[in-house]
Amino acid sequence: MDYTVQPAASLHGILQLPADKSISHRAAMFAALHQGRSTITNFSEAADPHSTLDCMRELGVEIEEPGNHTLIVHGVGRDGLQTPSGDLDCGNSGTTMRLLSGIIAGSGVSARLTGDESLSVRTMKRIIEPLRAMGAHIEAREDDFAPLNFRRDAELKPLHFPLPIPSAQLKSCVLLAGLFGDGPTEVIETLPSRDHTERLLNLAIEEKEKKRIIRSSRKDVVPGQSYRVPNDFSAAAFWLVAGAIHPEAEISLPGVGLNPTRTGALGILQQMGADMEITNNDHEGAEPVADIRVKSSPLKPVKITGEVVPNCIDEIPILAIAMLFADGVSRVSGAEELRHKETDRLNALAEMLESAGADFEEYKDGFTIKGDPDFRPDPAAFSSFHDHRIAMAAAVLALMGPDSSTVLNGHCTAISYPGFWEDLSLLTN
Structure with missing residues (x-):
């Protein structure tokens, strides 16, 4: 199923994200x-x-x-x-x-x-x-x-x-x-x-x-697993970027898992200058959780290297969208692993950026993006490549356009985020 995304006048709301x-x-x-x-x-x-x-x-x-x-x-x-x-x-x-x-x-x-x-x-x-x-x-x-x-x-x-x-x-x-x-x-x-x-x-x-x-080894006792699964940080990342790049936005995300080996994107967005507040720190089982709020933010460019990539590998597609609206050139390197995901995500990102009219260059292990806070993506029919993270990144990008865009085969978001399109609609209405 294809989804049409209209430009958003504002993004406001509280989202109950999917479980990790x-x-x-x-x-x-x-x-x-x-x-x-x-x-x-x-x-x-x-x-x-x-x-x-x-x-x-x-x-x-x-x-x-x-x-x-x-x-x-x-x-x-x-x-x-x-x-x-x-x-x-x-x-x-x-x-x-x-x-x-x-x-x-x-x-x-x-x-x-x-x-x-x-x-x-x-x-x-x-x-x-x-x-x-x-x-x-x-x-x-x-x-x-x-x-x-x-x-x-x-x-x-x-x-x-x-x-x-x-x-x-x-x-x-x-x-x-x-x-x-x-x-x-x-x-x-x-x-x-x-x-x-x-x-x-x-x-x-x-x-x-x-x-x-x-x-x-066999000597390790496998413990019981009775706990509440935290909400997914990878899902939160799409709205953290959407809230930061949109000029009229405030989005709250309760109960998000903040495992330090998963939240590299959080630190990267903070480094870029995203206006975020983290409150109510707690634990669910062995995992740390907290509430996150994000507001419209002027963003600075960033460099992501191979040492950081493992901690934000799933979030690089949506971080690329944040880079489009940063004031300067951002660079990702050491991310060749993205070519071996559900699709070749570096190639998929390059096609998305080209369709949007972005100023970028693709490399074997990453890309550079010349960002502009006033960038407005060209309306396009964005291919999802049947990849849930590419589809959601394209939808966030389309929110910033001057006219409607389409995400082809956008139903693939159900792989990780079955309620994505409903949550997008909640924020924009």
């Missing part, structure tokens, strides 16, 4: 590995975490959904997973496939993991190699892509694994496999990545010579 997808995935998986019952509230209604639920049910885990975004998970423990009767369909969810691969490899359950057309062309080599080193037998299309066929004939071997890239999915995959081993598996991290897995599993972490060493 990354935490929702993990809450369901870890609750299944816990021996006992967990009650998870504010579980994400997005498509991806529900692919995780479908897979866990196929593995013999009873999950009740009594309503109001609540789950009751009857955990079967590490040794209670059952061989599925059919494929484990991960849908469009790379998180489901990569994290579940660690669980399947560790458990020794024979299973076949599949995905939709988009997921089936995303590389899985990064997880295949360490899992094979631990003793898993994995067959993959072209030895790289789904479907993935798993079996394990021998005991799981512990692994000493220096993380080659700052990837929370790769880190989590290896640590989850390690939970099933008698000896400790170690993941050595030199650049930070999202730490939800080690937080929610309460894993041992050692800081040593500018490295983080995270360990997992």
Whole structure:
């Protein structure tokens, strides 16, 4: 479905954002590995975490959904997973496939993991190699892509694994496999990545010579997962940018997850001069949360380098929109990983910026944007590339135009933010 976006005279309102997808995935998986019952509230209604639920049910885990975004998970423990009767369909969810691969490899359950057309062309080599080193037998299309066929004939071997890239999915995959081993598996991290897995599993972490060493083994007790999932910071980022760039805006976002390994975009917007107030700091389970308010702001240009990128990788598309309205040249480098998301997001951004009449240059690992506080994007039919974050970034950009624009296949926002278009309408009416 295509969506038409009219220029907004103002943006005002309070939004109840969707639940955090990354935490929702993990809450369901870890609750299944816990021996006992967990009650998870504010579980994400997005498509991806529900692919995780479908897979866990196929593995013999009873999950009740009594309503109001609540789950009751009857955990079967590490040794209670059952061989599925059919494929484990991960849908469009790379998180489901990569994290579940660690669980399947560790458990020794024979299973076949599949995905939709988009997921089936995303590389899985990064997880295949360490899992094979631990003793898993994995067959993959072209030895790289789904479907993935798993079996394990021998005991799981512990692994000493220096993380080659700052990837929370790769880190989590290896640590989850390690939970099933008698000896400790170690993941050595030199650049930070999202730490939800080690937080929610309460894993041992050692800081040593500018490295983080995270360990997992069968000795680790998988804790229950009874808590409220925080609201998604990645969803908040779209409205933080919209509120900052629009000349007549004030937007309030309660209960947002502020995990420090997720909120690089918050610091970047503060560096750019965004007028934001953070109040009511609290915790939901192991995760920090707070309320955020943003107002119209004059923005300065910014440089985002490879050291910062892992902490804001999902927010770079919408940060690019903020850069369009900053007073000067902004630069993103070290972001080649964006070419391996649901689509090549650097290429998708370049097409969006070109359609809008922006002054920019694309590079192999990023881009530069010459911003202008008075920039008004050309009305256009923006391609979403069936990528939820590209679609939402295009919608925020279209709010600033002199005339209406269209976001093609904008329904893909449901992957992470099913209520996005309703919330946009709430702010503009």
